Amino acid sequence: MIDLSKLTAGKKLTSLEKEILQYFIQHMDTVQEMGVRTVAKETFTSPASVIRLSKKLGYSGFTDMYYSLLPLVKKAEYDPETEGSSLLSADYPSLFNQTSPELCQQFIDHVLLLKQKYIFIYATGFSQIAAEYIYKKLLVLGRKAIFASGSDSVGVFENNLDDIGAMIVVSKSGETEQVYQKLKKAVEAEIYTVAFTKEAENRIGSLAELNIKVHDAHQLDDRNMLPNFFFPGVLFSFELIIEQYLNPLNQ
Numbered sequence: 001m002i003d004l005s006k007l008t009a010g011k012k013l014t015s016l017e018k019e020i021l022q023y024f025i026q027h028m029d030t031v032q033e034m035g036v037r038t039v040a041k042e043t044f045t046s047p048a049s050v051i052r053l054s055k056k057l058g059y060s061g062f063t064d065m066y067y068s069l070l071p072l073v074k075k076a077e078y079d080p081e082t083e084g085s086s087l088l089s090a091d092y093p094s095l096f097n098q099t100s101p102e103l104c105q106q107f108i109d110h111v112l113l114l115k116q117k118y119i120f121i122y123a124t125g126f127s128q129i130a131a132e133y134i135y136k137k138l139l140v141l142g143r144k145a146i147f148a149s150g151s152d153s154v155g156v157f158e159n160n161l162d163d164i165g166a167m168i169v170v171s172k173s174g175e176t177e178q179v180y181q182k183l184k185k186a187v188e189a190e191i192y193t194v195a196f197t198k199e200a201e202n203r204i205g206s207l208a209e210l211n212i213k214v215h216d217a218h219q220l221d222d223r224n225m226l227p228n229f230f231f232p233g234v235l236f237s238f239e240l241i242i243e244q245y246l247n248p249l250n251q
Helices: 015-026 031-042 047-056 062-076 101-112 127-140 177-188 203-207 230-246
Strands: 118-123 145-149 164-171 192-198 210-214
Touching (some): 015 031, 031 047, 031 062, 047 062, 101 192, 118 127, 127 145, 164 177, 177 192, 177 203, 192 203, 192 230, 203 210
Parallel strands (some): 164 192, 192 210
16 A cells, blocks of 8 residues: 655655665564664665665654654555544544635635736646646636646646746645646746645645645555545635635625
8 A cells, every 4th residue: 555656756766775665664663673774784785875765865864764754654554444434533624724714815815816817727646636626616716727737748838837827736745746847847937836735744835835735644645545635625625715715805
């Protein structure tokens, strides 16, 4: 169930470093007691290689890497016998408490109140389903919008840069390379950017001017095989913004 491709996206790990990380994840229950030297011995590398891996992943060292990855790995170890009712028993209001009225107002001011320029929406994979909903909702609200996904030509975005006033991207991991590169180009063109991502720190969320954080119960489930709140959460957060926008006080 654990897919580390998003965790290592943009980190430029060597094949040896990927093997160390895989070993680290597979032995998460004992790796802390093993320590750097034992992990290095078991992976036929050196302690310096293990430390270098932790630095590349953005951690201060071996211990920091362990405590940062531990909750992600444990969440990915989904047991349907014990967690099958989690969707029904969840505290729904707490899942969206980061979508504050202040955040909604920022979205309204910089995106929904755009009159002359286009809103560009971009996503890939499962995220593009949520992104397409946002696109269609903006159209019925009378906003000018363009939607594109990973299969579309780069020209759809680059040839319309001068007419784009805001960009919205959706990325569950916050590390999708195609999305990151599009977002980076938008930032360089001084286009206002919004990103819907998981709540944990990620490159896309850090780059966007407005990061709308959505609860992701299974952050290492890159294939979206497990029941999750993330994609419904993106739509719910967006609808909270629309509700505030349509409130008579905002007319």
